[in-house]
Amino acid sequence: MLSFRTQHTLARRSGRFSWVDLVVASAVLVLLYTALRVGQGTTVSFTPDRTTLVDTDPSQLPYDAARSLLRMFVALAAAVVFTFGYAYAAARSRRLERVLIPALDILQSVPVLGFLTIAVTGFIALFPGSMFGLECAAVFAIFTSQAWNMTFGFYQSLTSLPRELDELSRSFGFTRWMRFWKVELPAGAIGLVWNGMMSFGGGWFFLVASEMISVGSQEYALPGVGSYAGAAIADGDLGKVGWAILTMAVMVIGVNFLFWRPLTAWTERFKNEQSGAGEVQRSLVLDFLRRSNWPRLIGRWLRPVGLACSRAGRVFGVDDRPLVVDRARRRTGDLVFAVVAGGLILWGLVSLGRYLDAGTGLGVFGEPLLLGLATLARVLVLIVAATVIWVPVGVWIGFSPKLTRIAQPVIQVLASFPANFLFPLAVWFFLRTGLSIDIGGILLMALGAQWYILFNTIAGAMAIPADLREAMDDLGVRGWQRWKRLIIPGVFPSYVTGGITASGGAWNASIVSEVVTFGATTLTATGLGAYIAHATADADFPRLLAGVAVMSLYVVALNRLVWRRLHRLAETRYSL
Template identity: 65%
Template sequence: MAAEDRVPARGVLRRPGLRTVDLVVALALIGLLYGLLRLAPSLGAPFLPGTAPAQVSTDPADLPFYAVRSLLRMFTALIASVLFTFVYASAAARLRRAEKVLLPILDILQSVPVLAFLSITVTAFIALFPGSELGLECASVFAIFTAMAWNMTFAFYYSLVSQPRDLDEASRVLRLTKWQRFWKIDVPSGMIPLVWNGMMSFGGAWFFLAASESISVLNQQYALPGIGSYAAAAAAKGDLGEIGIATGVMVVMVIGVNFLFWRPMTAWAERFRVEESQAVEKPRSLVLNLLRRSVVPGLLGRALRPIGRVLDTVTRPFGLAEHPLESPVLRRRAGDVAFTVAVGAAVLYGGWQSFTDIQSTVGLGEFGHAFELGAATFGRVLVLLCAATAVWVPLGVWIGMNPRITRYAQPIVQVLASFPANFLFPFAIAAFLALGVSLNWGSMLLMALGAQWYILFNVIAGASAIPGDLREAMDDLGVKGWLRWRSLILPAIFPYYVTGGITAAGGAWNASIVAEVVDYGHQHLTGYGLGAYIAQATRVGDHPRILVGVIVMIVYVVTLNRLLWRRLYRIAQTRYAL
C-alpha cells in the first residue's frame, strides 16, 4: 500500500484536537461558575429587619446586577421544584394508600395563593438566618417555588400512573433496582410533560417575581435586589420611563431564557417521544446543536457516573422495582394505618387551632364576608375564562393546524406566556385613570394579561397534535365548516383545552391578589374581591383574616376543580383521547 493511502487511516484513529465548539462550551461553563462565585458573597449580606431598605435603587445602571439576582432565584426555585416533583409524585404514584392523602393535599397546596405562603414563611426564614440577607433570599425562593412546583408535580404524577404496562413488565424482567427503574423508565417516560409543564410553571412564576422580591408583610416592607423589586419601586414612584426600562430588560431576559434554556430543553425532550409516525415539525435549537457537537457535556456526564453507581448500590437493599410495591399484607396494612392516623391527627390539630384562632379574634362571621368577596372574584374568573375561550380557541386552532405558522408563532406565544404581565400594570392603571375605569372591571383585564396564555398555548399544542391522516380523511369526505369543528377539531383539542383551562383558572385566582390591589405613584386602587381582601390582610399582618381568606379561596378552587375540571378531565380521557 502506498504511503499516501495510509495517511487518512492514521488521521481517523488519531484523537481529535480541541475544537472551537468545545472551547465555546467550556468558556460558557467557566463563565457561569465564575458568576455564581461572584454572587455568593452578596447573598449573605448583613440584614437587620428594623433598618432594612423598603425599596431598591431605581438607577438603570443597577439593572444587570438585579437581572442576574432574579435569574438565580428563579433557577434555584426550579431545581427545588424538580426535586420536590420527583419525590412527591413518585410517592403518590407508587404508594397506593398514600395517594389518597397526598393528592388532596397537593390540590389544596396549589389553591393557596403565593402571598399566603410569604406571610407565613418570611418571619421563620429571617429567624433561621439572623443578621443575614440569606433568610429573605430563602423566603423569596420559597415563594417562587410555590408558584412552580404544584403544576410540575401533577404532570409527572399523571405520566407515572398512565405509564404503559409493557414498560412496567420490562423493568421487572430486567430486574432493575428502584434507582435504575426511576432513571431508565420513570423519568424518560415523563420527560416531555415535565419539560413543557416546567416551562409553563417557570413562566407563571415570573408573574410573582415582584411580590417575592418586594415583600410587604406584618406592616414591614422588605426589598431584595432584583428586577421585580426594581419594577415595584418604579411603580411606587409613578415613573413610566423607569418602568419601561425594566420592561425592556425583562423582555430580553425572557427571550434569553427561552433561547438558551427552554428551547434546547424542549428540543432535547423529543428524543423520549414514543410515536408510530414522525412529527411534521420538530422543535429545533441552535444551542442544543452546539452542545451535541461538543465533547464537554459527555466528559461531565462520565465524571458524574460514579455518583450514580454509589446511589444505585445504596438503594439495592430496598429491593427490586416491583409495581405495585410488593410487601407483606400485614406490614402494608400496619403502615397504612399508621400513616393515616398521623396525617389525620395533624389535619385535626391544625383545623382545631385555626378554628379557635379565628373564633377568638375576628369571629366565624368573617367567613360570610369572605365568601361574598370570593363570589365577586369567582365571577371575574368565569368571565375571563369565557372571553379567553372565545378569542384564543379559534386562533390557537388556526396556528396549530398550520405547521409553517406554528414554527414561527409558538416561540412568540412562549415568550408572551412567560412575560410577567404585572410589569404592564402601571401602563394599564394609567389608562384606567385617564378613562375613568373602575378597578372592579379593570382587574379582569389585569388578571387576563397573565392567565389567558395557558389556554392559547394548550390549544396550539392540541391542534398541532391532530394526526394528519384524520385531516386528510376529512378533506376526502368534504367535511368542512361547523361539521368539521364538531366532529374533528373540538374533540381533538378538548383534553388540551381542559389542561389549559384549569391552569388558567388557577392562575387567575392567584393573580387576583395582585390585580385587585394596585399601587401606582400616589394612587392606591382597590377592587371588590377576595384577592384584595387577602392582599390587604397580608400587608398589615392580620393573620386571622389571612387564614380566613386562604380557606375561602381553597374552598372555591377545590370545589370548582372537583365539580367541573375533574369531570371534564374524566370525559377527556374516556371519550376524546386520540
C-alpha cells in the same frame, strides 16, 4: 480536502478537543464566575428593623437582572426536585394520592403573599443578621409560583402512562429507578419542559411581590428587576418603568434562546411515534452543544452515578408489585391510613378555629365567603374565554414546528410579563374609558392564568404521534371530525392539567389584579383577592388566614366538582 463538518466529526471520534469545546468550557466558566460574584450579595449583613431602599438608577439594572435570574433558576431547580418526589409519590401510592393531591389543590390556591408572610419571619429567624434569610424567602415565594403547575403536569403523565409500558418494564425486571429513568420520565418529558417554561413565566409574573415584601408597617426589598419596577411604579416614574420593561423583555428572550429553546428541541426525541416527523424543532444552541465533546464526556463521568442508582434501586427489589392485591388487607390499610390522616386534618382545623375564635371570632369567615363569589365569577369567565381562544391557537402552534420556533419567544414574553408592569397603562385605560376594575380586573388576571391553558395545549398537540396525524390525512378526516377523533382526545389530558393550574393561577393572580396602584392612584375591585391584599398590608393575620382558608375552599371545591372528574376521564379514556 475534507470539509469542516467531516473534520469535526473525525475530531469527535478521535476524542480530540476542538474550538467548539473551548467555547463551551469558557461559557460555562463565565456563567459560574458570574453566579458566584452575584451570589456574594446574598450574604451581606441585614437587620429586620432596617429600612431597605431600592436604587432606581438605570445603570443598576444589569446587576438587578443577574440577581433576579439567580433567584429564578434556584427556585426552578427546587421545583423540579419537588415535582419528581411529590408527583411520583402521589401517582404510585393510592393512599398517599388521597392526601397529596387535595393538598396540592390547597397549596396552589394559597397566594404568594400568604406564603411570604410566613416565610419572611421564618427565614429571617433561621439566618439572623444575614441577607440570606430574605433571599431564601424570595426564592421560596418564586418556588411556590412554579412548583404546583409542574407537579400537576408530571402527575398527569405518570397516571396516564400506557399499561403496556408498565407490563413491559415488569417483564424486563426493571428496578423502580430504571422504570422512572427509562420509562416514566421520557414519557412525561415534553409536558414537563413546557410546564416548566410556563412555571418559569409564573415566577416572572410574581417577581415584584417576591422582591418587594410588605408585611404590616415593615417593608423589605431585594436588588432585582421586580423591586426596581415596583419602586418605579410607586414613584410614578414612567421612564424607569420603561427601562424595567425593556430589561424584562431582554431577560425573557435571552433565557428562551439559551435555555428553553434547546430543551424543547431536545425533547423531540421523546415523542411516542413510529414514523419520524417531517419537520422537527431546531435550536442553534443545541446544535452547537451537540458538536462539542463535553456532553459525551460528562455522560461518561456520570455513568457510575447511574449504575449506583440502579444498584440502590435493587435494594428495594424489582418493580414487581402485584396488579391484584388482597382486598381485606387493602381495606384494613385504608382504614388505618384514613384514621391517621383524618385525625391530623381535624387537629389542624380545630387549632385554626381556636386561633381565629380567640382573635376575631369565627364570624370573620362571612365577608371573605361573599367576596369569594365575585372572584369566582371572574375566574369562571376567564377559564371559558381562555379555553375558547387558546385551545385552537395552541393546537395550531403545536402541530407546526416552524410556527413553534416563531411563537415560543413571543408567548414567553407575554406569559412572563408581570401584571404590575402594566399598572400605569391599566390605571390610565380604566380612568379614560370609565371601565370598572371589577370587570377590567379579569384582563389583569388573564395575564397570569390564561397561559397555562395555552402552554399545556401546545405540549399536548406536540405529543400527538405524527403517524396518527398522517393516518387521519390518508383517511381524509377533516374539520370537526378531525377535532373529535384526534385533536380533542390527544390534547385533553394536557388541557385538563392546564385548566387545573389556570384556575389556581387565576385565584392567585387576583391578589395583584384586584388592587391596582400607580403613584397616588389606587383602584380596588370587590373580591377575595383585594381582601387578602389589604389584610397582608395591614398585617391582620386573622383576616389573612380566613381569606387564605376561604380561597383554598373555593379552589378545592372547584377542582373536586369539575377538574378532578375531567382528569379521571382523561386517565380512563383519552390517554395515548
